[in-house]
Amino acid sequence: MSIAIMIAVAFILDLLLGDPHSWPHPIKAIGYLIAWLTKLFNKASYSENKRKWLGALTWGITVGGTGLITSLIMRLSSVNYYLYLIVGTYLSYTCLSTRQLAIEAKKIMKSLQQNNLVKARKQVGMIVGRDTKQLSAEQVTKATIETVAENTSDGVIAPLLFLALGGPVCGMMYKAINTLDSMVGYRNEKYRAFGEVSAKIDDLANYIPARLTWLFLIISSWILRDDTKEAITVGERDCENHLSPNSAFSEAVVAGALHLQLGGPHYYFGELVKKPYIGNDHLVIAANWHLKRTITMLYMSAIIGLICFELGRLLIVWK
Numbered sequence: 001m002s003i004a005i006m007i008a009v010a011f012i013l014d015l016l017l018g019d020p021h022s023w024p025h026p027i028k029a030i031g032y033l034i035a036w037l038t039k040l041f042n043k044a045s046y047s048e049n050k051r052k053w054l055g056a057l058t059w060g061i062t063v064g065g066t067g068l069i070t071s072l073i074m075r076l077s078s079v080n081y082y083l084y085l086i087v088g089t090y091l092s093y094t095c096l097s098t099r100q101l102a103i104e105a106k107k108i109m110k111s112l113q114q115n116n117l118v119k120a121r122k123q124v125g126m127i128v129g130r131d132t133k134q135l136s137a138e139q140v141t142k143a144t145i146e147t148v149a150e151n152t153s154d155g156v157i158a159p160l161l162f163l164a165l166g167g168p169v170c171g172m173m174y175k176a177i178n179t180l181d182s183m184v185g186y187r188n189e190k191y192r193a194f195g196e197v198s199a200k201i202d203d204l205a206n207y208i209p210a211r212l213t214w215l216f217l218i219i220s221s222w223i224l225r226d227d228t229k230e231a232i233t234v235g236e237r238d239c240e241n242h243l244s245p246n247s248a249f250s251e252a253v254v255a256g257a258l259h260l261q262l263g264g265p266h267y268y269f270g271e272l273v274k275k276p277y278i279g280n281d282h283l284v285i286a287a288n289w290h291l292k293r294t295i296t297m298l299y300m301s302a303i304i305g306l307i308c309f310e311l312g313r314l315l316i317v318w319k
Contacts, residue, residue, distance in 0.1 A: 001314075002081075002084065002085060002088070003088070003163070003164070003167040003313065004310055004313050004314055005085060005089075006085060006088040006092045006163075006167065006168065007092055007160065007164060007306070007309070007310060008306070008310060009089045009092075009093075010089050010090075010092035010095070010096060010163075011096060011098075011302075011306050013089070013093045014093055014097070014098050014100075015098060015099050015299075016099075017093075017099070018099035018100040018103050019094075019097065019099075019100035025094055026066075026070075026091065026094055026172065026175075027094060027095075027175055027179060030062065030066060030175065030176050030179050031179055031183065033062055034058070034062055034179060034180055034183050034184065035183070037058040037061060037062065038058065038183070038184055038194070041054035041055070041057070041058055041194070042054065042055070042184070042190070042191070042194040048193040049193075051193040051194045052193045052194070052196055052197070054194065055184065055194035055195055055196060055197050055198065056197040058180070058184070058198070059180055059197050059198050059201065062176050062179075062180055063173055063176045063177055063180070066172050066173055066175075066176040067169055067172070067173045067176075070091065070168055070169045070172040070173070073087060073091070074087065074088060074091075074167070074168060074169060087168075088167065088168045091168035091171070091172060092163050092167075092168050092171055095159040095162075095163060095168075095171040095174070095175050096155070096156060096159055096160070097155035097156060097159075098155070098156050098298065098299065098302045101127075101147075101148060101151050101152075101155055101156075101298065102148075102295045102299070104123070104127050105144050105147075105148050105291055105294070105295055106291075106295070107123050108120050108123045108124050108140065108141075108144050108291070109144075109291045109292070112137055112140065112141065113288060117136075117137055117140070120140045121133060121135055121140060124140050124143050124144055124147075127144075128143050128146075128147050129186065130266040131266070141290065141291060142260070142262055144291060144294075145254065145260065145262065145290060145291060145294045146251055146262050146263070148254075148291075148294045148295060148298055149217075149250040149251045149253075149254040149262075149294060149297075149298075150247050150250055150251060152213055152217065152250050152297070152298050152301050152302070153206060153209050153210045153212075153213035153246065153250050154178055154209075156298070156301070156302045156305065157209050157212055157213045157216060157301065157302070157305045158174060158178070158205070158206055158210075158213075159171050159174055159175060160302075160305050160306060160309050161208070161209050161212065161305075161309055162174040164309035164310070164312065174205060177201055177205050178202060178205070178206075180195075180198035181195075181199055181201075184198050185198050185199035185202060187199075187243070203244065203245050203246060206246045207245070207246060209246075210246035210247070210249040210250065211249060212305070212308075213249060213250045213305075214235055214249040214250060214252075214253055216301040216305050216308075217231070217235075217250055217254060217257070217301050218231050218232060218235060218253055219301075219304055220297045220300035220301045220304065221253065221257035221297065224293070224296060224297065224300060226257040226258060226293065226297075227256065227257050227258075227259060228257065230256040230257065230280075231253045231254075231256040231257035232256070233256060234252050234253070234255055234256030234278070234279050234280065235252045235253040237252070238251075238252040238255065238256075238277075238278045238279060239252045241263060241275075241276040241277065241278045242263065242275065242276070242278070243275060248263070248278055251263065251278050252278050252279065254294055254297060255278050255279025255280075256279060256280075257293075258290055258293055258294065259279075259280070260279050260290065261277055261278070261280060261281040262277070262278045262279055263275050263276055263277045263278035263279075264276075264277050
């Protein structure tokens with residue numbers, strides 16, 4: 001019951017507070033550790049095989065260390081029930097990104113409304129891995145929609161699932177896995193060998209969450225009276241139209257529900273990466289409306305996910 005309370009309160013805190021940059025955040029500490037280990041181990045002078053093994057070591061240190069430290073913190077806080085709840089709730093809250101994801105998307109939407117494309121490019125560059133300096137307003141909008149759709153899984157549904165499975169310890173370990181992938185899981189020359197293990201394990205960790213997100217987004221499209229039939233059609237047809245085995249599941253449903261075409265080739269670190277398109281080329285994107293609807297689908301899916309995982313955990317506990 002304690003973990004169910006932590007998750008529910010953490011979810012509410014995330015919706016109310018987002019992620020204030022000035023607050024202490026364990027994910028930042030994980031990021032600093034990854035950056036330090038990457039600088040130490042990922043040297044161009046090392047052979048590809050050596051960098052691959054050092055990348056695996058980096059994964060073990062980061063994820064294992066996160067699990068051990070979080071477990072120790074929870075054990076120390078268990079001397080008092082209310083302290084245990086407070087600490088566990090805060091750690092769980094830092095695993096969720098629902099409101100912050102919406103905030104970042106709204107910033108971009110506002111810049112586009114003000115016809116400030118230069119600012120919008122910089123803002124979208126903070127939340128995507130692709131090159132953004134040459135993007136048009138429509139491409140900025142698409143990039144934002146894709147990121148919100150993909151992170152509905154990575155930033156909301158997946159951490160909720162792992163929190164429900166194993167509380168703050170499991171949730172924090174998932175965030176370490178996901179942060180490793182976002183920092184070193186690129187398929188370019190610099191990270192291909194070093195980040196291979198991180199990328200593959202992140203794909204494995206997100207396999208089930210991505211497919212649950214697919215389902216939750218379809219339910220959301222029905223509740224919100226978007227085109228659920230198209231969401232299912234495109235969601236089934238294009239769910240694997242991505243270099244990642246998971247990313248297209250959420251993007252395909254959003255593309256279908258909102259009559260969009262996402263995906264396609266993009267530049268990453270100056271290299272053109274050819275990706276298949278997702279969805280049908282129905283119309284020109286209306287930045288304001290499409291971004292708002294994507295954000296609404298994000299919130300609705302988050303609520304559906306919370307209800308499902310909390311009920312599932314409570315049923316298991318009561319048995």
